[in-house]
Amino acid sequence: MKTANDVLSALQSAFPGAIEEAKVAPERQLWATVKPERIVEVCKYLRDNHSFDHYSGAVGVDRIGEGLFEVTEMLASHGAHQVVALLKVKTRRDDPHVKSLTGLYWNANWYEREIWEMLGIDFEGHPELYPLLLPDELVGSWPWRKDFKGYPDYTTAERAIEKITPEGYTEYSIPPTEAEIAAGTVPTERPKYPTFREREEMAIEESSEMILHLGPQHAIVPGPFLLDILVDGERIKKAFLDIGYIHKGIEKIMENRTYVQGIPITDRLCYMAALTNNEAYCGAVERLLGIEAPERAQYIRIITEELSRIQSHLLGTAEFLTLIGSAVLSPFLYMIIDREDVLTCIESVTGARINHSFVRFGGVRNDLPDGFKDMTLDALKMVREKTEEYKELFLSDSMYRKRMEGIGVLSQSEARRLGVSGPPLRASDTPYDMRRDDPYLLYKDLDFEVITRKEGDSRARVEVRLDEIIESCYLVEQCLDQIPSGPIMAENVPKKIKPEPGEAYYRVEDARGEMGFFVASDGSDKPVKVKARGPVYAYFQALPPLLEGVYIADVVAIAGSMDSCTSEVDR
Amino acid sequence: MELLSAITDFAAREPKIFAVILGLIGAAVLASVINVAAMAVVWLERKVMGDLQARYGPNRVGGRWGILQLGADAIKLFTKEDIIPRGADKSVYVWAPIVASATTMLVAGAIPFGAVIIDGREIPLVVANMDISALYVEAALSLMAIGAFMAGYSSNNKYSMLGAFRGVARMIAYEVPMGVCVISVAVMAHSLNLVEIVNAQQSIWFAVAQPLGFVIFAICLITDLGRMPFDQTEAEEEIIAGYNTEYSGIRFGLLYFQEYNMMLLGSILLVLLFLGGWNGPVIPVISFISPMIWFFMKLLIVLVALIWIRVSLVRFRIDQVTDLGWKVLLPLSLVNFVWAVAVGLYFA
Numbered sequence: 001m002k003t004a005n006d007v008l009s010a011l012q013s014a015f016p017g018a019i020e021e022a023k024v025a026p027e028r029q030l031w032a033t034v035k036p037e038r039i040v041e042v043c044k045y046l047r048d049n050h051s052f053d054h055y056s057g058a059v060g061v062d063r064i065g066e067g068l069f070e071v072t073e074m075l076a077s078h079g080a081h082q083v084v085a086l087l088k089v090k091t092r093r094d095d096p097h098v099k100s101l102t103g104l105y106w107n108a109n110w111y112e113r114e115i116w117e118m119l120g121i122d123f124e125g126h127p128e129l130y131p132l133l134l135p136d137e138l139v140g141s142w143p144w145r146k147d148f149k150g151y152p153d154y155t156t157a158e159r160a161i162e163k164i165t166p167e168g169y170t171e172y173s174i175p176p177t178e179a180e181i182a183a184g185t186v187p188t189e190r191p192k193y194p195t196f197r198e199r200e201e202m203a204i205e206e207s208s209e210m211i212l213h214l215g216p217q218h219a220i221v222p223g224p225f226l227l228d229i230l231v232d233g234e235r236i237k238k239a240f241l242d243i244g245y246i247h248k249g250i251e252k253i254m255e256n257r258t259y260v261q262g263i264p265i266t267d268r269l270c271y272m273a274a275l276t277n278n279e280a281y282c283g284a285v286e287r288l289l290g291i292e293a294p295e296r297a298q299y300i301r302i303i304t305e306e307l308s309r310i311q312s313h314l315l316g317t318a319e320f321l322t323l324i325g326s327a328v329l330s331p332f333l334y335m336i337i338d339r340e341d342v343l344t345c346i347e348s349v350t351g352a353r354i355n356h357s358f359v360r361f362g363g364v365r366n367d368l369p370d371g372f373k374d375m376t377l378d379a380l381k382m383v384r385e386k387t388e389e390y391k392e393l394f395l396s397d398s399m400y401r402k403r404m405e406g407i408g409v410l411s412q413s414e415a416r417r418l419g420v421s422g423p424p425l426r427a428s429d430t431p432y433d434m435r436r437d438d439p440y441l442l443y444k445d446l447d448f449e450v451i452t453r454k455e456g457d458s459r460a461r462v463e464v465r466l467d468e469i470i471e472s473c474y475l476v477e478q479c480l481d482q483i484p485s486g487p488i489m490a491e492n493v494p495k496k497i498k499p500e501p502g503e504a505y506y507r508v509e510d511a512r513g514e515m516g517f518f519v520a521s522d523g524s525d526k527p528v529k530v531k532a533r534g535p536v537y538a539y540f541q542a543l544p545p546l547l548e549g550v551y552i553a554d555v556v557a558i559a560g561s562m563d564s565c566t567s568e569v570d571r
Numbered sequence: 572m573e574l575l576s577a578i579t580d581f582a583a584r585e586p587k588i589f590a591v592i593l594g595l596i597g598a599a600v601l602a603s604v605i606n607v608a609a610m611a612v613v614w615l616e617r618k619v620m621g622d623l624q625a626r627y628g629p630n631r632v633g634g635r636w637g638i639l640q641l642g643a644d645a646i647k648l649f650t651k652e653d654i655i656p657r658g659a660d661k662s663v664y665v666w667a668p669i670v671a672s673a674t675t676m677l678v679a680g681a682i683p684f685g686a687v688i689i690d691g692r693e694i695p696l697v698v699a700n701m702d703i704s705a706l707y708v709e710a711a712l713s714l715m716a717i718g719a720f721m722a723g724y725s726s727n728n729k730y731s732m733l734g735a736f737r738g739v740a741r742m743i744a745y746e747v748p749m750g751v752c753v754i755s756v757a758v759m760a761h762s763l764n765l766v767e768i769v770n771a772q773q774s775i776w777f778a779v780a781q782p783l784g785f786v787i788f789a790i791c792l793i794t795d796l797g798r799m800p801f802d803q804t805e806a807e808e809e810i811i812a813g814y815n816t817e818y819s820g821i822r823f824g825l826l827y828f829q830e831y832n833m834m835l836l837g838s839i840l841l842v843l844l845f846l847g848g849w850n851g852p853v854i855p856v857i858s859f860i861s862p863m864i865w866f867f868m869k870l871l872i873v874l875v876a877l878i879w880i881r882v883s884l885v886r887f888r889i890d891q892v893t894d895l896g897w898k899v900l901l902p903l904s905l906v907n908f909v910w911a912v913a914v915g916l917y918f919a
Contacts, residue, residue: 168658212729219808234733234889321885323808330882333624399800400885552733553888556808 002081004030007050014045026287028438029505033088040099042087043073047104051080054432055105055419056507057533059518060115064146067093069121072518073101073108074505074533078416078425078432082439086505091121100126107419110541118144130193133244133570137173140187144252149185196226196242203230203238212552216245220323220556223566225540227559231552239547239555241540247570254530259285259361259497262530266517267355269532270568272315275301275308275350276510277532278359283440283506284517285361288499291490297363298441299483300349304358305508306472306479307346307376310383312511313465313472314339316563317390320462323560324403331390338386341379348372361497363489373480380473387469394462404459408546408558411456418542422513422535423464424562428456434509445482448475458561465563498525510535512563534568597698598676605679609831610641612874616831619878648824656727656817663725668818668825671718675832677711682839683766685866686849688859695766703763708840709746709753712795715833716742719797719804722826723814734813737889738804741794744896748904749791752784755904755911756844769848778845780914784907785845787900792837794892797830799881803889838873842866846873 004024011032012019018038023031034042046052056074063070068090075085089098100123101108110132112123117131120142131139138151160172176186194202200211209232216224224245230238250269254262266281267274279301286292293301318335343353348369350358358365394400410420415428425432431450435443451467453460499521507516513535520529539562546558582589614629618636621628633639655664681704683697701707716738723735757763759780760771768777778785794801805813815826842848851865887895 210729212733219811324885330624333626337625397885399887402891403885403888551888551890553803553806553809553886 002050002083004028004083007046007083007085008032010050011042011046015042018042028082028084030083030085031088031503032085033090036089036091036098039073039087039089040101040104043075043101043104046075046085050083051077052083052085053080053416054078055101055107055111056084056514056516057518057531058101058108058111058115059520059529059531060119060121060144061503061520061529062093062119062144062146063528064093065522069093069096069119071098071115071121072503074516074518076438078430079437082437084438084505084507086503096120097122097124099124102126105419106417107538107541110537118142120145129191130196130199131244133247135244136195140190141185142187143249149183151185196240200228200230200240203240206232208232209237214555220559221566222319222564223570225566225569227543227555229547229552229555234551234553236547236550236552236555239544241544243540243566243569245570246567248567250571251530251532255527258525259499259527262527263359264355264357266532267357268567269534269571270510270512270536270565271354272312272565273308273510273512273515273568274354274356275305275346275358276508276515278356279305279441280506280508280510280515280517280532281519281530282359282361283508284504284519285497285499287504287506288502288519288521289361289494289497291362291492293363293490294487295442295484296367296486297488297490299479300364300368300488301359302441302443302446303368303376303476303479303483304346304349304356304364306476307342309472309511310469310476311339311342311346313469313563314342314383316511317462317465320560320563323556324400334386335390338383341382345372345376345379348375360489360493362493363487367488368483376476376480380476384470384473387466391463391466394459394466401459403553403557404462404561405455405457407458407554408550408561409455409457410542410546415456418545419538420513420535420542420562421538422510423468424461424539425513426451427453427460427464429454434507434514438507440506440508446475446478448478458557461561461563496525498523507533512536512565512568513538532568532571534571536562536564536566536568539564540569598680601679601698602676605675605832605835606828609828609835610645612831612835614638614641615874616878616881619875620882623879623882645824648827649821651820653820653822654817658727659817660725660727663721664817665822667718667721667725668822668829670721671715671829672825672832674711674714674718675829675836677714678708678833678836681707681711681765682836683769683843683848684839686862688853688862693862695769697766700766701764704765705753705757705763705768705844708765709750712749712833712837712840713742713746715795715829718826718829719814722818723804726814726817728817730810730812730816731814733810734804734806734816738797738814740889741797741801741803741892741896744893745791745794745900748787748896748900749795751901751904751908752788752791753844755781755784755908758908758911759915761915765843769843769850772847773850776845776847776850778847781907781911783903784911787904787907788845789841790900791896792841793877793880794896796834796837796877798834798877800884800886801892802886803892806886834874834877838870838877841873842869 004027008022008024008030015038018035020033020035052075054076056076059072061070071089073087091098098121100112103125112126113129113132115121116123116129117134117139123129141151142148159174163171165171180186209230212229212231214227214229215221216226226242228240229236250265254265262281263278266277269277314335318332321331347353349366350356410424410428412429415425415430429452431452433450436450448471451464451471453464501521501523503520505516505518507514515535516533518531519527522528543559547555618628629637629640631637632643655661680698681701683695686693686695719738720735723731756768756777759777760768762768797804815823818826846869849862849866854861854864
């Protein structure tokens with residue numbers, strides 16, 4: 001198996017002079033600063049010769065003190081080796097531009113668009129540099145720059161100008177006041193690009209076609225996002241996705257909080273996966289601080305996170321079945337009952353059912369309560385029996401199979417190209433699981449199987465989830481047997497969290513896939529940059545190509561089988 | 572007594588006007604009874620669905636059984652604002668719910684609602700006992716799609732339009748096998764009159780004599796009623812509420828009630844055509860209403876079965892629905908027709 005040092009030496013010999021600084025820390029993570037003009041070549045070399053075929057994301061950091069922007073490209077491999085390459089490109093703040101990787105990695109698109117609209121870094125060669133999260137009137141403000149002065153007050157209803165378009169739509173616009181223009185909060189120049197509606201209308205070719213809005217308020221959306229489909233009759237020709245309706249700016253908020261204050265905010269990324277989000281953030285900060293949680297704390301983390309995975313998969317499957325019109329909520333109501341018992345187990349440890357804020361730097365908040373083992377084993381026994389029953393039910397239901405089989409098929413290569421992770425990727429015959437492929441906590445000591453399916457259709461994705469519930473039950477049982485006694489907090493945790501300057505990236509396997517946190521520190525008590533790389537963001541990006549050519553009714557079968565969570569996309 | 576004699580005098584003097592007045596009174600009574608019965612069906616559905624889904628269903632308004640819940644809902648619908656969208660085709664939009672409700676009454680007029688035994692003679696409870704009532708009811712049922720299409724077309728809404736298209740496509744695909752099934756029954760009963768079809772089932776139910784026809788008719792009926800798994804016209808996960816997306820207040824109430832009226836009438840039709848209607852052993856003591864008891868027991872079983880199907884199956888896609896109608900049900904219904912003719916001839 002390739003190590004990070006092998007990759008580094010290969011890089012240095014292949015591109016002498018292009019790699020400026022490089023280090024391997026911790027093992028399996030290769031950090032390198034690459035000359036801006038060579039980044040595409042370096043990435044192409046890594047992709048083609050060292051099987052870095054998974055683009056994990058990109059982070060833009062504003063180093064205002066040095067007058068630089070840094071863009072870190074994060075590359076990994078779908079199981080060929082465990083090295084994560086984090087390639088940093090620096091560009092000047094007054095004229096920021098970086099070469100785009102969209103030609104190499106299809107899914108670099110959204111990550112680069114986000115950095116462009118938030119930081120104003122121009123990506124040369126990007127095919128569609130349109131805003132993704134920001135509304136059109138805010139583009140050009142570059143809100144994530146450190147010298148950002150704040151938006152003009154676009155929320156004042158009295159200033160709104162109502163206009164009815166010839167098509168009958170009502171449009172509102174709020175012009176900035178002169179005081180705001182004088183204060184410099186309104187950008188003088190705005191980028192030019194076709195708006196979302198203009199792009200949609202450009203795609204209409206024949207008079208029989210129409211745009212159908214599914215969202216931002218619609219029964220299929222788990223949170224507000226806009227899925228517009230261009231339909232000809234019942235067939236979809238093209239799908240358009242617009243996100244950002246509930247963008248909360250969590251990453252910016254965390255830059256303005258101390259490290260500890262960031263933990264409860266990570267809960268709000270996705271209410272279904274609060275514990276894994278805690279884990280990803282705390283793990284990244286632990287790497288910055290150079291501490292490690294004691295063994296018992298790590299086991300408690302695994303137990304709670306696996307229980308969290310079980311409840312998330314149960315609810316995800318239940319929601320999905322409701323979406324395909326399954327029997328007017330019946331499966332939803334039954335699965336919710338099963339989920340209650342699991343939530344009760346989690347609550348007894350963390351004290352909360354949804355937003356836990358349970359994981360701490362160097363440990364966990366609470367120890368397991370008395371009687372936890374028996375209660376959990378009972379709940380797991382019930383969950384396992386019920387899950388087997390559901391699986392059998394799905395297998396035997398021919399109408400369910402008719403709706404699900406061969407729908408939204410992601411072939412192995414397509415799934416890898418689109419950059420999805422978690423159950424959708426594993427349903428496409430790719431055994432890629434952070435618990436095994438980028439091991440964290442004590443997962444390497446535990447015995448578990450990475451569930452895969454060959455078909456890659458909607459049904460396979462649901463079955464992967466159901467099988468993972470059973471696998472997680474098995475993992476929790478192992479942990480409950482093996483858990484040692486001991487402290488639940490590391491002793492060398494500093495009173496005041498002030499990590500040394502540097503960066504850390506930590507990935508965990510969320511219920512939905514690869515959840516990564518990138519934290520950059522400058523030695524103060526607040527992070528310079530926090531980046532949450534969520535799995536659902538990647539699914540959403542992959543959704544429009546998947547929807548082309550299917551029936552309207554299949555939208556729910558495909559989108560639902562992805563198990564999405566909008567609040568994590570609109571961080 | 573004087574009133575009665577005055578009425579009989581009037582009837583003797585002006586028989587035509589009297590017939591019109593009697594017809595209007597009968598229609599009003601019928602409409603009220605059907606709508607109240609449909610409310611009972613809605614209540615039954617919500618209660619049974621609650622039980623099947625491990626929850627309670629209505630249990631606040633009107634005691635622990637929530638009996639008055641539907642009354643409360645109806646008051647809410649009556650008092651809500653009636654909204655007509657800006658771009659709607661106003662006259663069609665306004666008339667669509669009325670046409671839809673009128674369709675139900677057309678069906679109701681020809682359907683026997685059981686029978687009573689007076690002086691040893693069985694008297695069917697039917698308003699218009701026509702010779703071709705089975706065919707008439709079948710035809711009137713298919714008019715349902717007209718009301719839905721008017722609603723969907725006039726709303727000027729994409730979801731409504733898609734729902735309306737789906738409704739018509741589905742109606743065309745399923746009306747044919749359904750009609751063939753009715754004809755197969757008529758062949759065996761030697762009549763198109765619903766009362767005589769029931770009388771013909773005294774020895775054997777047609778569900779037993781032609782099981783294939785029974786299954787096909789039941790599937791087509793669920794499709795016609797637009798109930799799960801065939802509710803593509805108002806699949807909320809895809810097209811919001813389909814053809815009635817834009818409706819609110821009492822207009823929505825009419826469309827909603829029309830569906831339950833149809834569910835009730837369709838179930839009655841199934842009982843009449845295939846489950847022997849009100850035939851059953853005479854119950855002593857209360858012998859005069861024993862046909863009614865049998866009739867309502869069968870009706871209740873059919874209704875609960877429809878609700879049970881609704882809470883347990885996944886919705887079909889619209890292309891799968893039309894595939895099933897044209898490629899499976901239509902050939903099978905013709906097979907059933909041949910069977911009905913052969914068996915009918917043999918036993919005749």
